[in-house]
Amino acid sequence: MSTFKDADEVYAYIGKAMEACVVEPAFVEATKDGSLVVKIIQTAPDATILVDFPGQKVLCGDAAVDAPSTVQLRMSSDNANRFWQGKLNFTLAMAQRKIKLEGKRSTALGLLPLTGPIFDTYKTILADAGRTDLIVD
Amino acid sequence: MSDKMTEDEFEAAFAAATELSEYFREIGPDCDVKNKFPKQSIAKFKKSGLVALNVPKEYGGLGADILQTSKIISELSRGDSAITLAYNMHFIMVGMCMGLFSEAQNKEWLGRVADGDIVFGPFSEQRAGFSGLADMTAVPQPEGGWRLYGKKVWGTLSEAANIVTTNATITDADGNLPDTFEERVEQESFFVAEFKVDAKGQGDGVRIERTWDALGMHATGTHTIHFEGFYVPEDGFVCSWRGGAFGVLEWASLMFASIYLGMQYRVLEEARAVLSKKTLGATFGAIAAAETKVANVGHIIDGIGDMASRVELSRRVVHRTCQELVDGYDDNWPVELRFPYIGLAKTFTAENVMYMTKRAMSLVGGSSFRRGAIFERLYRDSAASMFQPLNADQSCTYIGEQLLAPEELSD
Missing domain, CATH: 1.20.140.10 (Butyryl-CoA Dehydrogenase, subunit A, domain 3)
Structure with a gap:
């Protein structure tokens, strides 16, 4: 059984964390002159989130599915839950095909060291929503 | 001033490489016979200015990109492949480190390289070479930092180096490695520290065991490095090793x-x-x-x-x-x-x-x-x-x- 009961939960928690991500000063500085638009395609449950870094906006669901992107990141929703808490090693997950990264990868990989503050933001969102069961030890 | 190495600057560096290559060609056969790294070449290498070849200009280096560095290494290797393979370790580690170091680390360590310090990086261990996750441990210290324990078997350029970079797995306070594979990957880390040994290869918590005995590449002096409580201060932590190395x-x-x-x-x-x-x-x-x-x-x-x-x-x-x-x-x-x-x-x-x-x-x-x-x-x-x-x-x-x-x- 999945960690999330449906796509709306994914958007409410991970989508909200991404909204914080695009205005995080370190991300803004790193992406302001680029074209990095990441489409996060999740499975079980199926969900799509578009993170437009230069535009500092996040789209969820159907609006995200058809929108153009420069990088596509695929993973299960459970692994997304772990990843955004800093509990999934990105390089190892790629080697084990738990994550698939396609498109222009250099800018996206360059953002990995900046993800630390997002982990805390995501966990706070989960805690505020009373979903401490999703927080990974 | 351009932040890239210009054509004129490259030509001057290449001319220095040609001169050094001739010197390597001259001393190489004796090093091969005696199976030893030519310590007398260290001063010449530093004097050539090539020690700072691929250090970015903002840190005082020559700013060669990977193609310019490649051409100069080939020119050196044309003179003597084994001696150049030893110094190649330095260029490799400078290239990798500048993509992994923090800004403060770049300023300190690459600044030192620009001033003439030499870097080496022993990573491989006996069990599975470069592919093996580090069995070498980094034990956290109460005062901060880590002490490294373990052995690296391909310590090329150790006899010339002033700076060591290496990988080790961070343990608990008692020195126990993480239990799971995923945790081991997560805790395997990349460190940088001062490297100082005496003429016998003995340093504080580190020593060179002269084990090099191979079919070829005799002049590389690729010895075994023993880390026996070698101290790395907190600011010597660079990054997670596998995730970092992947990109460089x-x-x-x-x-x-x-x-x-x-x-x-x-x-x-x-x-x-x-x-x-x-x-x-x-x-x-x-x-x-x-x-x-x-x-x-x-x-x-x-x-x-x-x-x-x-x-x-x-x-x-x-x-x-x-x-x-x-x-x-x-x-x-x-x-x-x-x-x-x-x-x-x-x-x-x-x-x-x-x-x-x-x-x-x-x-x-x-x-x-x-x-x-x-x-x-x-x-x-x-x-x-x-x-x-x-x-x-x-x-x-x-x-x-x-x-x-x-x-x-x-x-």
Whole structure:
């Protein structure tokens, strides 16, 4: 059984964390002159989130599915839950095909060291929503 | 001032490399016989200015990019492959570190390199070489920082180095490694620290055991490094090792490729020098003639042409791969295949240099087999190309596995 009961939960928690991500000063500085638009395609449950870094906006669901992107990141929703808490090693997950990264990868990989503050933001969102069961030890 | 190395600056650096290469050529045979790293070359290396070759200009270096660095390493290797392979360790680690260090670390450590310090990086351990997760431990200390315990078996350039970079797995306070594979990956870390040993190779918590005894590349002085409570302060932590190294391993792969390209230049040069002049006098064998000049013999002509073609192809493969990285074209490759695709330049030059050293010996004849002949030396040295990661077998496995993997995620 999945960690999330449906796509709306994914958007409410991970989508909200991404909204914080695009205005995080370190991300803004790193992406302001680029074209990095990441489409996060999740499975079980199926969900799509578009993170437009230069535009500092996040789209969820159907609006995200058809929108153009420069990088596509695929993973299960459970692994997304772990990843955004800093509990999934990105390089190892790629080697084990738990994550698939396609498109222009250099800018996206360059953002990995900046993800630390997002982990805390995501966990706070989960805690505020009373979903401490999703927080990974 | 341009932040890149200009053409004029490159020409000056290349001229310095040519001079140093001549020196390496002169001292190389003795180092090979005595199986030792030429410590007398350290001062010359530093004086050449090339120690700061690929350090970015903002930290006081010459600012060479990966293609410019490759060309200079090949020029050095043309003089002596083994001595250059030793100093190659320095260029590799500078290249990798500048992509992984924090700004403060770049200022401190690359600044020191710009002032003449030499870096080495022992990573491989006995069990599984570079692929193996570090069994070497980094035990957290109450006062902060870590103490390293373990052994690295390919400590190239240790006898010249002032700075050590290495990988170790962070343990609990009692020195226990993490229980799970995932945690081990997570805790395997990259460190940088001051490296100081005495003439006997003994330092504070670290020592060099002079174990180097191999078929070729004698002058590299690739010894065993024992870390016996070696202290690394907190600011010596660089990053998670595997995640970090993944993005910068081109500096290892392509610099090794450049070594073997330089060797190919030398094999062709030596073969031409011998075969363009060699005469056999009167022969009555495969050729029956009153006077046989080998430069007129069909298979010798073809052999030189074949070797020259391989040199040119290898040059194009190495330089083009470097240029594609400089231009950012690698962004178009599937991310999983980036490292093995970069590695193709190394496996291609490795295959060619091994083929060429064998072919050159065959063309030159039995004299090439005698100890001390440049050809037997290059033959032995070229065999080292089989081992630096990724080797040809690993590259094909890596690529094939990715291409045959199902589209679905593994979970």
